[in-house]
Amino acid sequence: MLRKAFAFAALGLALMAGPALAGATHAEPKDVHWSFEGPFGKFDTAQVQRGYKVYREVCSACHSMEQMYFRNLGQKGGPFYDEKYKNPNDNPYVKSLAKDLQVKDIDADTGDVIQRPAGSADRFPAPFPNEPAARAANGGALPPDLSVIVKAREGGPQYVYSILTGYKDPPPGLKTGPNQYYNPYMSGDMTSSWSGKGPVPEGGFIAMPPPLVDGRVTFDDKSPSMLSQEAKDVVAYLAWASDPKATERKEFGLGAMIYLFFFSVLLWFSYRRVWKNIGH
Amino acid sequence: MADTVVGATPDPHASGEDPSRRDFIHIAAGAAAIGAVGGLVWPLIDQMNPAGDTLALASIEFDLGKVEPGQQVVVKWRGKPLFVRHRTPAQIAAAIKDDHADLRDPQTDEERHKAGKAEWLILVGTCTHLGCVPTVGGGDYGGWFCPCHGSVYDTSGRIRKGPAPKNLEVPTYAFLSDSKIKVG
Amino acid sequence: MSGHSTYEPKTGIERWLDVRLPILRFANDTVVTFPTPKNLNYWYTFGGILALMLGIQIVTGIVLAMHYVPHVDMAFNSVQRIKRDVNYGWLIQGMHANGASMFFLAVYVHMFRGLYYGSYKAPREVLWILGCVIYLVMIITAFMGYVLPWGQMSFHGAVVITNLIGALPVVGPAITTWLWGGFAVDDATLNRFFSLHYLLPFVIAGVVALHIWALHVPGNSNPKGVEVKSEADTVPFHPYYTVKDGFAISVFLLLYAAFVFFAPDALGDAVNYVKANPLVTPAHIVPEWYLLPFYAILRALPNKLLGVIAMFGAIATLFVLPWLDTSKVRSMRYRPAIRLWYFIFFIDCIVLGFCGAHAPDDLVIPGVSGLQLGDANLNSFVWLSRFAATFYFAYFWVITPLMGLTETPLKVPESISEPVLSHPASAPMGAMASPEKRG
Numbered sequence: 001m002l003r004k005a006f007a008f009a010a011l012g013l014a015l016m017a018g019p020a021l022a023g024a025t026h027a028e029p030k031d032v033h034w035s036f037e038g039p040f041g042k043f044d045t046a047q048v049q050r051g052y053k054v055y056r057e058v059c060s061a062c063h064s065m066e067q068m069y070f071r072n073l074g075q076k077g078g079p080f081y082d083e084k085y086k087n088p089n090d091n092p093y094v095k096s097l098a099k100d101l102q103v104k105d106i107d108a109d110t111g112d113v114i115q116r117p118a119g120s121a122d123r124f125p126a127p128f129p130n131e132p133a134a135r136a137a138n139g140g141a142l143p144p145d146l147s148v149i150v151k152a153r154e155g156g157p158q159y160v161y162s163i164l165t166g167y168k169d170p171p172p173g174l175k176t177g178p179n180q181y182y183n184p185y186m187s188g189d190m191t192s193s194w195s196g197k198g199p200v201p202e203g204g205f206i207a208m209p210p211p212l213v214d215g216r217v218t219f220d221d222k223s224p225s226m227l228s229q230e231a232k233d234v235v236a237y238l239a240w241a242s243d244p245k246a247t248e249r250k251e252f253g254l255g256a257m258i259y260l261f262f263f264s265v266l267l268w269f270s271y272r273r274v275w276k277n278i279g280h
Numbered sequence: 281m282a283d284t285v286v287g288a289t290p291d292p293h294a295s296g297e298d299p300s301r302r303d304f305i306h307i308a309a310g311a312a313a314i315g316a317v318g319g320l321v322w323p324l325i326d327q328m329n330p331a332g333d334t335l336a337l338a339s340i341e342f343d344l345g346k347v348e349p350g351q352q353v354v355v356k357w358r359g360k361p362l363f364v365r366h367r368t369p370a371q372i373a374a375a376i377k378d379d380h381a382d383l384r385d386p387q388t389d390e391e392r393h394k395a396g397k398a399e400w401l402i403l404v405g406t407c408t409h410l411g412c413v414p415t416v417g418g419g420d421y422g423g424w425f426c427p428c429h430g431s432v433y434d435t436s437g438r439i440r441k442g443p444a445p446k447n448l449e450v451p452t453y454a455f456l457s458d459s460k461i462k463v464g
Numbered sequence: 465m466s467g468h469s470t471y472e473p474k475t476g477i478e479r480w481l482d483v484r485l486p487i488l489r490f491a492n493d494t495v496v497t498f499p500t501p502k503n504l505n506y507w508y509t510f511g512g513i514l515a516l517m518l519g520i521q522i523v524t525g526i527v528l529a530m531h532y533v534p535h536v537d538m539a540f541n542s543v544q545r546i547k548r549d550v551n552y553g554w555l556i557q558g559m560h561a562n563g564a565s566m567f568f569l570a571v572y573v574h575m576f577r578g579l580y581y582g583s584y585k586a587p588r589e590v591l592w593i594l595g596c597v598i599y600l601v602m603i604i605t606a607f608m609g610y611v612l613p614w615g616q617m618s619f620h621g622a623v624v625i626t627n628l629i630g631a632l633p634v635v636g637p638a639i640t641t642w643l644w645g646g647f648a649v650d651d652a653t654l655n656r657f658f659s660l661h662y663l664l665p666f667v668i669a670g671v672v673a674l675h676i677w678a679l680h681v682p683g684n685s686n687p688k689g690v691e692v693k694s695e696a697d698t699v700p701f702h703p704y705y706t707v708k709d710g711f712a713i714s715v716f717l718l719l720y721a722a723f724v725f726f727a728p729d730a731l732g733d734a735v736n737y738v739k740a741n742p743l744v745t746p747a748h749i750v751p752e753w754y755l756l757p758f759y760a761i762l763r764a765l766p767n768k769l770l771g772v773i774a775m776f777g778a779i780a781t782l783f784v785l786p787w788l789d790t791s792k793v794r795s796m797r798y799r800p801a802i803r804l805w806y807f808i809f810f811i812d813c814i815v816l817g818f819c820g821a822h823a824p825d826d827l828v829i830p831g832v833s834g835l836q837l838g839d840a841n842l843n844s845f846v847w848l849s850r851f852a853a854t855f856y857f858a859y860f861w862v863i864t865p866l867m868g869l870t871e872t873p874l875k876v877p878e879s880i881s882e883p884v885l886s887h888p889a890s891a892p893m894g895a896m897a898s899p900e901k902r903g
Binding site for chain 3: 306
Binding site: 067147148151152154156187242248249250252254260261263268270271274275278 | 502541544545547548554555558699703704707708710711714715717718721722724725726728729734735737738739747
């Protein structure tokens, strides 16, 4: 009976891990598949490279990624990792990517705030100097930092992809205010804006206008730049940035699990030997 | 792993007492336990080594134009002081004169600056004895004097007197232009 | 510690040490020759698992403290830095965060085992109470630890839980302000929580030492619930239980590793990857899974003070359990009547967990509008948690004392060594007996 109970507990644990949100409704995220899913999944380097380009050319205009340094792009598992440069700081391609952007610094002589080209040891520069400035430039809404966005949203990569590709014209009867865009995958409560027939449609308002359209980014590897491709690639990049050690973690984990399995087998035989003559 | 190895051991008395087999399985289990602990100990030790952001050492650029002859400017680089000294011809001559003196850590002055830039001496400003910061212009040789334990360096930053074992360290640096250097 | 010592120093150095500090004698008597009932099943291995988990949490925690910065502006980023830049930081942080869940999973199995086999009954009341103390300190430690990453759930969880104390009449607000070190959860709060989170595990370790001491005086209980009668009933702890515990630990570590390496965030809340923002509350505040049942009891009552009293009462009840159980028989193996209630109680705790995970007004059965009863819908989690909380208390305060007085227990064996033939595993209700056959 206890054993059965334990199974129930495990089940309960699994079910409780994702409690449902109350009140607000949203559509189930689209079921997209990624190369990095599952215990053996790995990031697709070319895809993460393309995704970085989408982030750099589109998202970074409004969204910071404060946990990211340029050197991260060249570290092991990163999109521009080069075996010749074990220290990602020396990676010339990463340096060239960094050089194109300006970061804030203090002039050592005058103490003035200056702009200088970024280096590989610099963090990604933020588009706005502070939160009020970010809000002021975006109609009062704060574009969230994207460093861990894939981990910070229920549904992870599927959710972010669904938001990027899920914009729809508001159904008749739904009043959208300024800086409000209807997105069925956004969680929200639109009851007060709804005057149409039937129940309130699922989804919510998002302050971000649709960021990606077909042909928005030209990929260096000539990949077609449809909206779905751009979204998929940028989400892969964001997923990598949220968890840059994921591949290392899974590889280490596989070894650890195999080791523990054989350790358990050994202990089992050892245990059987020790207890062989004990009757009870 | 365990299965094959155990199975490979001939065991004529499978149900009886066979000490060699019993010992083997217990020793193997014990060794695996030690291996598991060992595997976990390394991450716990390695985490104290410099982290990724620390390893991504920042290099700095410095404009030499603001250092007058005979002066020294100290800037912070990788958490330590960096001496940028603009030497006068007399100081350079004094340094060259001692190139073949009885030096503790023999080096010529030429080896301690960039070719053709004898007036610029770039040094890590920590005493090679125990890491104090020497004061400029002190001591018998007009170089540096370390107030902690009395080490004396000459105008080339070479150790001349006192307990320090080595010359002041010359960092990796390069001239970007005549008046600009990049350290690191 | 119980009975005379069988330790015999072998070498000169051991003899020399033995008359000065008999530490080897102590180690020998507690973990080598300690006579242990020979019929302990796998449910009894969780004590060893818990000792290991405490060790892992302390070691990984000390390491994390070398890199963590307890400041409201830097705490979140310093945790990210640990996961991104510190060598093996992702591993150590993952072990610590998931280790807390595994620790609680193990402690719940350990507690339900004690409940089933009557391990709290005389002469082991103090042992049980010390266990309850450990559990209580574990809850406080885990709560404070959860605040440290300074995500949205960390912050607002801290706000909600510290506000509970404000429910106390007269002194409540003053104590809350004192606890915060200000007028809200802020930098001062974060710093003291960090300090206490570092301290309390060592307090736990101290109480664990007392717990083991209190275990070794009467000796282990066992699934049959009869005391050890002769040496034939026992085996020395080493190698018999070191190897059995070792095997169980290794299997448990497999589960732990599966979470750490392949689902490090499965037990956490996505919202905690958003930096704490005192101006915006997440849509749905929930504690970590292991505290959900108590959270449900808290919210079951419409009055703030009563809710707090009920929640603490649910834990306090555990302390007095040894005196609520009136049964002469220790193990539920021979108490078929209460076994059903025990099973329902277990389900009840899971149900309370579900209630804690959902918003109170959510419908239990979606689509059924249900009928309004008092302040809430009968089909809502509010009412479900009220029923479940009532049962929780009824189990301890009504069912346990009454069953002891009214039930007819099965025949209890004379001793642990009594032939296996009379083992009730053949009886229909003995489903749990199978692990013991191997043990």
